[in-house]
Amino acid sequence: QVTLKESGPALVKPTQTLTLTCTLSGFSLSTSGERMSWIRQPPGKALEWLARIDWNEDKFYNTSLKTRLTISKDTSGNQVVLTLTNMDPVDTATYYCVRIRPTYYYMDVWGKGITVTVSS
Amino acid sequence: DIVMTQSPDSLAVSLGERATINCKSSQSVLYSPDNKSYLAWYQQKPRQPPKLLIYWASTREAGVPDRFSGSGSGTDFTFTISSLQAEDVALYYCQQYYRPPYNFGQGTKLEIK
Numbered sequence: 001q002v003t004l005k006e007s008g009p010a011l012v013k014p015t016q017t018l019t020l021t022c023t024l025s026g027f028s029l030s031t032s033g034e035r036m037s038w039i040r041q042p043p044g045k046a047l048e049w050l051a052r053i054d055w056n057e058d059k060f061y062n063t064s065l066k067t068r069l070t071i072s073k074d075t076s077g078n079q080v081v082l083t084l085t086n087m088d089p090v091d092t093a094t095y096y097c098v099r100i101r102p103t104y105y106y107m108d109v110w111g112k113g114i115t116v117t118v119s120s
Numbered sequence: 121d122i123v124m125t126q127s128p129d130s131l132a133v134s135l136g137e138r139a140t141i142n143c144k145s146s147q148s149v150l151y152s153p154d155n156k157s158y159l160a161w162y163q164q165k166p167r168q169p170p171k172l173l174i175y176w177a178s179t180r181e182a183g184v185p186d187r188f189s190g191s192g193s194g195t196d197f198t199f200t201i202s203s204l205q206a207e208d209v210a211l212y213y214c215q216q217y218y219r220p221p222y223n224f225g226q227g228t229k230l231e232i233k
Contacts (some may be wrong), residue, residue: 047224060220110169
């Protein structure tokens with residue numbers, strides 16, 4: 001069974017760097033064809049796609065956030081990490097880790113999400 | 121970037137009636153080699169992550185009731201609930217996965233009339 005679990009701080013201060021970790025279960029990002037994304041949702045607002053990383057380390061980013069975002073994976077392929085620099089209150093959101101169905105590219109399995117608040 | 125626009129922003133439908141949501145992409149999301157439109161629909165209930173309902177514009181995910189359907193190709197898509205049930209009250213989003221960034225529509229809030 002494929003499951004995803006996000007972890008990280010619930011509160012960060014403005015200008016700090018946010019680091020979120022997604023722990024994968026039931027599959028590995030080291031397996032050919034596997035891809036993962038991060039998506040966020042500010043309170044009461046729409047979903048916003050942030051980044052994608054592939055098994056072969058290809059990476060793609062949200063156009064407006066790409067200078068602040070980094071997505072990476074650990075060597076075992078069991079964790080995906082998202083960093084977002086220079087945090088601002090507008091970055092307050094629930095951040096979701098999402099699996100992309102191999103070969104097909106649609107997002108089929110979502111983590112429960114982690115709520116991050118940016119406040120001094 | 122491909123911009124996704126949904127309409128309406130909100131919708132109130134009586135139980136048992138049909139609900140229809142539209143989604144338009146600023147560029148075609150039809151991939152000619154496989155003739156598939158890379159368009160998905162998600163349902164999000166309060167305090168839950170989104171749930172995949174439809175992919176390839178019209179293919180239901182396993183376990184999704186057949187009252188949910190999707191249609192369209194290229195740039196214009198429709199999501200339909202044929203007979204609204206109380207448990208269908210939710211936000212609905214379309215998303216293109218043709219090319220990164222995989223943008224979502226702004227969402228449609230579906231309520232009971």
